């Protein structure tokens with residue numbers, strides 16, 4: 560199976576803002592003509608229209624055995640456990656298929672794992688697998704390696720994990736992509752990668768990073784480096800790309816058609832590029848964490864600064880995503896606005912950062 564998956568979350572739109580079905584059909588045709596077969600969707604994508612677009616562009620036009628379709632159980636869209644069966648049936652109907660190749664519990668984290676357990680979601684997907692309505696079960700994941708380890712330990716029947724991995728998040732101290740990857744490998748799971756280009760951000764890196772790439776492989780685009788890094792990791796069965804236009808698709812096809820995994824040298828160069836992007840920081844916090852123990856408000860100062868740096872690094876283009884990550888960080892401690900200005904953190908900061916000032920500015924942007 561070729562390792563590039565068509566993520567159906569950012570499809571081309573008409574001027575009126577609806578999914579452009581004719582362009583989606585043409586892109587699906589081009590994708591399949593090159594031997595790619597994997598499509599990924601979920602109920603919330605395009606306000607529920609992504610699944611229908613798949614039916615119109617693919618399942619109504621191609622034999623069932625010619626493609627692989629993955630959908631997700633989005634528990635955050637479901638109010639009570641009794642609604643799960645009808646949610647699932649509606650998905651099959653919208654997609655125009657009798658069964659799913661992969662079905663993933665959507666966006667598992669410590670809190671959504673509890674909800675999934677309370678709702679009997681793991682039993683539900685196991686039953687559907689037995690009935691032949693799902694070929695493979697798994698979950699997509701957004702939390703710490705510790706939570707991932709717990710879920711995989713308690714649910715060894717999960718076959719596949721979908722993780723957010725890219726060369727920037729790989730060594731990022733808040734996303735901890737490499738550690739999550741290693742946990743999935745330890746449990747022997749197949750890995751699907753989402754956000755390999757970090758929502759498109761790694762397609763627009765600084766000229767310094769571009770010249771680092773060009774010295775090694777001038778024919779590979781920055782997005783190509785990002786996707787190839789992910790596809791080269793052992794155990795990765797699929798890398799998803801949310802393709803919004805024909806040019807992105809052609810770029811992806813050019814390096815994934817006859818994909819040759821990166822050698823160790825190229826993997827190391829990708830990590831170096833990650834360091835360069837990461838070091839281009841708005842707040843020069845080294846995440847040493849000397850400041851956190853003394854904070855009476857239990858504010859996760861370095862994690863908040865990392866989230867802010869990630870947001871600023873990409874010209875502040877994704878405020879919703881940044882707020883989501885910020886709120887996750889604050890779930891187990893104080894928010895930036897909870898700072899009482901005692902100054903204890905600044906006394907212990909080896910970088911002499913004006914932490915209180917930064918927190919106040921961040922509170923204004925994220926709260």
Ligand code: SF4
Nearest residue numbers: 854898899901902904
């Ligand atoms: S100044 Fe604010 S962030 Fe720093 S230790 Fe005091 S309460 Fe915590």
Ligand code: SF4
Nearest residue numbers: 844845847848850908
């Ligand atoms: S002490 Fe300073 S450099 Fe270290 S984590 Fe805290 S803010 Fe960052």
